Amino acid sequence: xxxxxxxxxxxxxxxxxxxxxxxxxxxxxxxxxxxxxxxxxxxxxxxxxxxxxxxxxxxxxxxxxxxxxxxxxxxxxxxxxxxxxxxxxxxxxxxxxxxxxxxxxxxxxxxxxxxxxxxxxxxxxxxxxxxxxxxxxxxxxxxxxxxxxxxxxxxxxxxxxxxxxxxxxxxxxxxxxxxxxxxxxxxxxxxxxxxxxxxxxxxxxxxxxxxxxxxxxxxxxxxxxxxxxxxxxxxxxxxxxxxxxxxxxxxxx
Amino acid sequence: xxxxxxxxxxxxxxxxxxxxxxxxxxxxxxxxxxxxxxxxxxxxxxxxxxxxxxxxxxxxxxxxxxxxxxxxxxxxxxxxxxxxxxxxxxxxxxxxxxxxxxxxxxxxxxxxxxxxxxxxxxxxxxxxxxxxxxxxxxxxxxxxxxxxxxxxxxxxxxxxxxxxxxxxxxxxxxxxxxxxxxxxxxxxxxxxxxxxxxxxxxxxxxxxxxxxxxxxxxxxxxxxxxxxxxxxxxxxxxxxxxxxxxxxxxxxx
Numbered sequence: 001x002x003x004x005x006x007x008x009x010x011x012x013x014x015x016x017x018x019x020x021x022x023x024x025x026x027x028x029x030x031x032x033x034x035x036x037x038x039x040x041x042x043x044x045x046x047x048x049x050x051x052x053x054x055x056x057x058x059x060x061x062x063x064x065x066x067x068x069x070x071x072x073x074x075x076x077x078x079x080x081x082x083x084x085x086x087x088x089x090x091x092x093x094x095x096x097x098x099x100x101x102x103x104x105x106x107x108x109x110x111x112x113x114x115x116x117x118x119x120x121x122x123x124x125x126x127x128x129x130x131x132x133x134x135x136x137x138x139x140x141x142x143x144x145x146x147x148x149x150x151x152x153x154x155x156x157x158x159x160x161x162x163x164x165x166x167x168x169x170x171x172x173x174x175x176x177x178x179x180x181x182x183x184x185x186x187x188x189x190x191x192x193x194x195x196x197x198x199x200x201x202x203x204x205x206x207x208x209x210x211x212x213x214x215x216x217x218x219x220x221x222x223x224x225x226x227x228x229x230x231x232x233x234x235x236x237x238x239x240x241x242x243x244x245x246x247x248x249x250x251x252x253x
Numbered sequence: 254x255x256x257x258x259x260x261x262x263x264x265x266x267x268x269x270x271x272x273x274x275x276x277x278x279x280x281x282x283x284x285x286x287x288x289x290x291x292x293x294x295x296x297x298x299x300x301x302x303x304x305x306x307x308x309x310x311x312x313x314x315x316x317x318x319x320x321x322x323x324x325x326x327x328x329x330x331x332x333x334x335x336x337x338x339x340x341x342x343x344x345x346x347x348x349x350x351x352x353x354x355x356x357x358x359x360x361x362x363x364x365x366x367x368x369x370x371x372x373x374x375x376x377x378x379x380x381x382x383x384x385x386x387x388x389x390x391x392x393x394x395x396x397x398x399x400x401x402x403x404x405x406x407x408x409x410x411x412x413x414x415x416x417x418x419x420x421x422x423x424x425x426x427x428x429x430x431x432x433x434x435x436x437x438x439x440x441x442x443x444x445x446x447x448x449x450x451x452x453x454x455x456x457x458x459x460x461x462x463x464x465x466x467x468x469x470x471x472x473x474x475x476x477x478x479x480x481x482x483x484x485x486x487x488x489x490x491x492x493x494x495x496x497x498x499x500x501x502x503x504x505x506x
Contacts, residue, residue, distance in 0.1 A: 018474070019282065019283075020297065022284070026282060045300065046267075080443065122443075187373040188372070190333065191372060206271055211390070
């Protein structure tokens with residue numbers, strides 16, 4: 001009897017009017033998704049919401065209840081539109097307090113940069129009971145409260161915070177993937193894909209069509225937490241495609 | 254007494270394991286957000302969810318109830334992982350049927366491309382009661398059902414579908430925006446931003462810090478549905494920043 005494997009999941013809330021207005025192309029979803037995979041955690045859902053307290057509270061409470069981890073990005077800077085900390089504290093029904101270590105970090109960082117003003121001190125505010133996530137880039141730390149991780153909106157600062165967290169979160173086996181590609185319209189081989197997926201339990205096959213140089217092609221991504229299963233599925237799919245007359249490009253096109 | 258302006262809102266559901274796995278960087282959020290702004294419609298919330306029927310049903314029913322329009326991208330191709338149409342039909346409690354016009358379109362498109370197979374005919378399936386959104390790129394149409402717009406996952410196909418919809422949706426006044434930038438740490442001018450925003454009703458100011466060439470800067474995006482209000486707010490903010498000793502770059506840095 002197969003042992004059911006525990007799947008660890010995370011959700012992400014991207015907080016920011018700049019994403020919803022189309023001004024800024026989000027980069028944190030892909031960055032956090034890839035990082036989570038390596039930690040053995042699946043990103044199960046993402047919400048992009050406005051800088052609005054009620055929306056943040058709703059999303060935080062819904063998503064933290066049904067996932068092992070919750071990440072947020074955006075809205076932790078020093079300006080009037082940075083309301084993430086207050087909204088999350090509201091969701092958790094805790095007070096907001098100045099974290100002494102964050103204050104010390106900011107004091108050090110701003111010592112040669114004009115001093116720790118009231119606006120800057122805002123970045124030391126955390127939901128009561130939080131730990132800090134170090135930020136080597138710009139002084140203001142990220143925040144951890146239980147299974148909630150409150151990160152920056154600027155992608156390279158978030159990247160630094162993720163580095164600090166690498167290897168510290170409990171997860172399952174990382175989801176592995178392999179990619180192969182074919183110059184074929186995916187509609188021609190839809191049956192092959194479905195049949196192959198069905199004959200390899202624990203494997204998922206995604207099909208990603210493209211149009212390039214006037215030709216139709218598709219890449220197929222095979223995913224599994226088990227290396228042997230993954231390898232068998234890739235070999236089987238390659239075989240079926242090539243038997244059908246479609247040469248396969250290993251690694252994708 | 255000011256007349257309260259009706260704000261038209263939309264939500265977007267991005268359906269796709271490839272976004273949640275980090276394999277693909279989403280481009281549809283920014284593209285649809287920008288297009289909606291021009292139509293006078295605000296993108297209020299986005300969810301990224303897996304190719305999973307229950308997740309789609311939950312998201313569709315929550316978001317269509319509280320927005321004027323709902324868009325989805327992804328999962329309308331010919332393969333086994335394309336379940337969007339079935340899941341949306343489930344959410345709407347209607348049957349799935351073959352749309353005769355879609356079948357005719359696909360028949361024409363595939364006439365010289367190997368014929369209309371069963372897999373390809375899947376792309377003519379729609380929730381009962383739907384209209385089509387023409388797709389000049391690849392035959393398979395998008396689908397409109399009431400205030401729900403079901404679009405492709407491939408961004409340039411979605412772009413073509415948006416073109417077909419341009420000017421056909423009722424909206425309010427488009428949200429206009431202007432951008433200015435300064436070489437300043439946003440924490441130094443947080444007060445100026447907050448005060449300026451407060452003195453211009455109907456304007457929002459977003460602050461977007463960056464680090465470039467070893468220097469700290471920030472861009473400020475001012476938004477309003479009224480051109481005169483926007484202009485006054487930009488002039489006021491420019492004035493306050495320059496009086497403080499921070500030269501402003503019009504258009505942003």
